[in-house]
Each structure stands twice: as structure tokens, then as C-alpha cells.
Amino acid sequence: MKTTKIIYWITTSLVFLMEGVLPALTSQTEMAKEGIRHLHYPAYFGNALVVFKVLGSLALIIPFVPKRIKEWAYGGFAFDFIFASISLFAVDGVNFQSFFPLIFLAILAASYSCYHKLNAVNALAAA
Template sequence: MKKTKITYWITTGIFSAMMLFSATMYFTSPQMAQTFEHLGFPDYFRIELGIAKIIGVLLLLAPFTGRLKEWVYAGFTINMISGSIAHAALGDPTSATLTPLVFLGILAASYVTYNKLDEEIEPTFVKQLIASTS
């Protein structure tokens, strides 16, 4: 369990840091605004996506399990795939197309270890709950 927990926190930390960095850039970098324009997205979408990423990171790092956490992973997955497709469709450099996929791999590692930890913790919690009610 210790290795799983370490892997979870490293992958989740790396991914979260990158999402916070990109969200910050969405608000502060004129170059990022030009990138959104180049991709054909309206300027308000850049702001919405920045806010969504910050909220997603907060929920990803929050100490709870359940359906909402699953939706956070799904939202980030859609974001990474969509970003890669958008860059590829416009013929952007390979690095712009592959970077979101690399972070999707890191997110996948976080998700797999999150589920392993949840499976390891849940039976223990259920056993404790049953023992306390008997």
C-alpha cells in the first residue's frame, strides 16, 4: 500500500501542478490567448477552462472518494484528449500534440493508483464499521 500511495501522490502532484500552471497561464499570458485564438476558441473559453482546471485540481486533491472524484478524472481526460486533437487538427508541432497525451498518461497512473488505494481502504473501513455495530 505504501508504494501505491507514493505513486498516487507523485502522479497526482505532477498532474495538479501542471494544471495549475496552465490555468495561471490562461489568465496571465498573452501568448496563451493567441494560442486559443489560433485554435479557433473564443476568448471566454480560455477563462472558463482556467477556472475549471483550478476547481478540478482542488477536487482532485481533496480527501474524499466517490462519484465526484470520478467525474474530475473524466473531465481532465476529455480536456487532455481534446487539446491533443485540436493541436493535431491544425497541424501544430508534434510536441503540442503529444504533451497533453503525456499528461494523460500521468493522469491515468494517478487514476489507477487512486482506485487501488480506494479498494484497499474500503474493505478495512467496512470491517471496522461492522465490528463497531456488533
């Protein structure tokens, strides 16, 4: 159980840092704006992404957020990673950068799996 908790907090912290903290700090840089333009998205789409990424990452990292909200956050990030990869494949073709979101999808999947294992153990302990 200790290993599951460690894996959960490491993977969830990585998602929090890469999807919450980093976009919040860098979303208005010229490089971030160019990334949105490069994928042929309108400028406002980048701002909307940042807002939802920060809210979703906070939902994942704060322990007392309701389970249903966490499920929506996990789902939102899964869609984000999948569609980011599809967008990169469509614009840039097959290269490492196009697979990078799928690496984070695997990290998110590990966090999600550990989250449910911890919830099952907590439910058994409460019963």
C-alpha cells in the same frame, strides 16, 4: 501499498500543478491568449477552461472530496487531454506538441489507477 501511495501523490500532484496552479497563474498572459486564438477558439473559452481546470484539480488533490466528484474530475481531465490533443493535431499536424496532452493523459491514468487501488484497500480495512 506504500509504493501505490507515493505514485498516487506524485501523479496527482503533477496534474494539480499543471492543470490547476499553472493555468490559474498564467491564463491572462499574452502567450496563453495567443494559444487559444491559435486553436481558433473564442477568448471566453480559455477563461472557462481555467475555471474548470482549477476546480477539477482541487477536487483531485483535496482528500475529503466525495468519490463521485473525483470521478467527474478524472473524467473531465481525460476529455480535456484527449480533445486538446485532437485540436493540436487538427491545427498543427503531427508533432511532439500534439502528443504532449496524451503524456499527461497517461499520468492522469496512473493517478486514477492508484486512486482506485487505495480505495479498495481502505474498503477492505474498514470491513
